[in-house]
Amino acid sequence: xxxxxxxxxxxxxxxxxxxxxxxxxxxxxxxxxxxxxxxxxxxxxxxxxxxxxxxxxxxxxxxxxxxxxxxxxxxxxxxxxxxxxxxxxxxxxxxxxxxxxxxxxxxxxxxxxxxxxxxxxxxxxxxxxxxxxxxxxxxxx
Amino acid sequence: xxxxxxxxxxxxxxxxxxxxxxxxxxxxxxxxxxxxxxxxxxxxxxxxxxxxxxxxxxxxxxxxxxxxxxxxxxxxxxxxxxxxxxxxxxxxxxxxxxxxxxxxxxxxxxxxxxxxxxxxxxxxxxxxxxxxxxxxxxxxx
DNA sequence: AATAGAAATGAGAATCTTGATCATCGAGCC
DNA sequence: GGCTCGATGATCAAGATTCTCATTTCTATT
Ligand SMILES: [Mn+2]
Ligand SMILES: [Mn+2]
Ligand SMILES: [Zn+2]
Ligand SMILES: [Zn+2]
Numbered sequence: 001x002x003x004x005x006x007x008x009x010x011x012x013x014x015x016x017x018x019x020x021x022x023x024x025x026x027x028x029x030x031x032x033x034x035x036x037x038x039x040x041x042x043x044x045x046x047x048x049x050x051x052x053x054x055x056x057x058x059x060x061x062x063x064x065x066x067x068x069x070x071x072x073x074x075x076x077x078x079x080x081x082x083x084x085x086x087x088x089x090x091x092x093x094x095x096x097x098x099x100x101x102x103x104x105x106x107x108x109x110x111x112x113x114x115x116x117x118x119x120x121x122x123x124x125x126x127x128x129x130x131x132x133x134x135x136x137x138x139x140x141x
Numbered sequence: 142x143x144x145x146x147x148x149x150x151x152x153x154x155x156x157x158x159x160x161x162x163x164x165x166x167x168x169x170x171x172x173x174x175x176x177x178x179x180x181x182x183x184x185x186x187x188x189x190x191x192x193x194x195x196x197x198x199x200x201x202x203x204x205x206x207x208x209x210x211x212x213x214x215x216x217x218x219x220x221x222x223x224x225x226x227x228x229x230x231x232x233x234x235x236x237x238x239x240x241x242x243x244x245x246x247x248x249x250x251x252x253x254x255x256x257x258x259x260x261x262x263x264x265x266x267x268x269x270x271x272x273x274x275x276x277x278x279x280x281x282x
Numbered sequence: 283a284a285t286a287g288a289a290a291t292g293a294g295a296a297t298c299t300t301g302a303t304c305a306t307c308g309a310g311c312c
Numbered sequence: 313g314g315c316t317c318g319a320t321g322a323t324c325a326a327g328a329t330t331c332t333c334a335t336t337t338c339t340a341t342t
Contacts, residue, residue: 012309014319034300049321054300056319070211072265074299074329089259100253108246109268116239117273118230124213125266127250132258153289153338175329190292195329197290215328 009063016048020056024066024080031088031097033075071097071126091131093138098131150204157189161197165207165221172229172238174216212238212267232272234279239272 003013011017023040024032034053041048057078060066066078071090077097086099105125113120130138144154152158164181165173175194182189198219201207209217212231218238227240246266254261271279 012318014309016320047321051301051322052320058301070213072211076299089254089257089261091259092262098257098259100257102249102253104249105246105253108243108249112241112243112246113230113268113270116230116241118232118239118268118270120230120268120270121233122269123267124269126264127254127259127261128263128265129254129259129261155290155338157291188292190294192293192330193291199330217328 005065009059009065011059011063015046016052017056019044019046019048020053020060021065021080024078029097031069031071031077031079033073033077035075037078069126070124072128087125087127089127089129089131091133091136092128093130094133094136096131096133096136146206150200150206152200152204156187157193158197158201160185160187160189161194161201162206162221165219170238172210172212172218172220174214174218176216178219210265210267213269228266228268230268230270230272232274232277233269234271235274235277237272237274237277 003018006013006017006021019041020037023037024030034050034057037057038048038050038053041053057066057068061068061078065081067081068076068078069088070076071088084101086101087105089098089100090096109123110120130136132139144159147154147158147162160182161178164178165171175198176191178198179189179191179194182194198207198209202209202219206222207219208222209219210229211217212229225242227242228246230239230241231237250264251261271277
């Protein structure tokens with residue numbers, strides 16, 4: 001992510017914005033709540049307010065730099081917008097988030113919408129289950 | 142919906158619970174926010190608190206009598222649990238909610254989860270678009 | 283029908299997440 | 313360097329939902 005992306009979006013290049021982008025880029029999980037970002041900022045010694053984090057993320061979303069999703073928690077999660085659209089699988093136990101894209105599902109969604117007389121503009125799809133990660137607390141030993 | 146359903150769930154048969162069930166049963170849209178139910182109670186002269194509405198709906202959800210869904214508004218919506226699972230299409234303009242069930246999508250979801258090593262337990266799918274209802278404010282004339 | 287015990291209710295406070303206000307600060311431009 | 317306007321931080325505010333607790337209401341039992 002470059003400072004030019006900020007300028008392109010009509011946003012000044014400021015320290016809070018750069019740090020937040022940096023955290024989103026270097027995140028392992030890639031899907032972070034505003035508060036998680038805020039805590040990382042604190043941990044790295046940056047004195048940036050939580051209100052600024054929310055404000056910046058909302059601006060990034062409007063600029064198409066990040067997208068916001070709701071994964072059955074109270075807080076929205078944010079991720080850097082890379083290539084294309086994808087949907088999510090979330091582990092009920094460890095909270096791990098994986099991404100997928102399935103052309104068949106995408107096509108059927110359009111077809112279903114057409115049958116109902118809707119012209120589909122967007123959709124939200126999240127699968128919930130138990131993952132097979134060795135670190136997942138619920139993995140059968 | 143019978144009082145026996147309440148008893149079966151270990152819930153006392155009380156006036157607030159009966160009235161709320163009644164409102165859910167007679168609703169045209171079938172998908173109501175807690176506040177919409179609360180307003181209907183007020184309109185029908187019942188002095189039932191909003192906290193009770195939320196409490197009762199949460200209990201009904203736990204008992205499997207209603208299900209709660211999040212449709213990209215701030216408030217959750219509740220619907221009476223009838224036969225089986227279904228997903229939703231929501232009109233961005235008029236807020237109309239339609240239901241659908243697509244076996245192909247359901248199957249692909251299971252397959253995608255399997256590929257990722259997840260055993261899928263649940264999912265949330267909502268399509269957003271513009272409907273073709275003659276009352277929809279955005280319908281092309 | 284009266285009664286006791288448990289559960290449910292109502293009113294309001296509390297919580298959680300997110301956005302708004304406003305005085306101060308700093309990035310971009312001359 | 314200095315100007316101007318957008319950005320920030322601190323605080324407050326709003327909306328949705330839950331919690332607390334005193335009071336009421338079911339329900340089972342006498
Ligand atoms: Mn993602
Ligand atoms: Mn439904
Ligand atoms: Zn897991
Ligand atoms: Zn419509």
